[in-house]
Amino acid sequence: MSAAPLHGHHDGSVPIPRTQDAVAAALPPAQRMEFYREMGEADDATIGGVLRRWWLRAELYRDPEGDRIHAAVQAGTAPGVSASAVLRRLGAL
Numbered sequence: 001m002s003a004a005p006l007h008g009h010h011d012g013s014v015p016i017p018r019t020q021d022a023v024a025a026a027l028p029p030a031q032r033m034e035f036y037r038e039m040g041e042a043d044d045a046t047i048g049g050v051l052r053r054w055w056l057r058a059e060l061y062r063d064p065e066g067d068r069i070h071a072a073v074q075a076g077t078a079p080g081v082s083a084s085a086v087l088r089r090l091g092a093l
Contacts, residue, residue: 026058
């Protein structure tokens with residue numbers, strides 16, 4: 001059995017800080033304006049979710065396997081179980 005590190009990635013890189021400036025800097029220019037638009041439209045109840053969603057995208061963009069992973073998720077061929085399947089299974093218990 002192995003344990004995942006509490007901080008950082010398996011390859012030793014440091015995660016992108018979860019701040020608006022750090023996320024914006026890590027995004028490709030084509031995505032940055034959409035990020036700023038969504039952050040600007042968010043209210044106090046939704047801004048945290050917007051930042052988290054874009055932070056995850058920024059992490060994926062910097063992953064060299066990101067394009068392959070994204071394509072597999074979109075095609076439904078990624079390993080693992082979808083969150084909706086897990087929730088359905090939990091609801092059946």
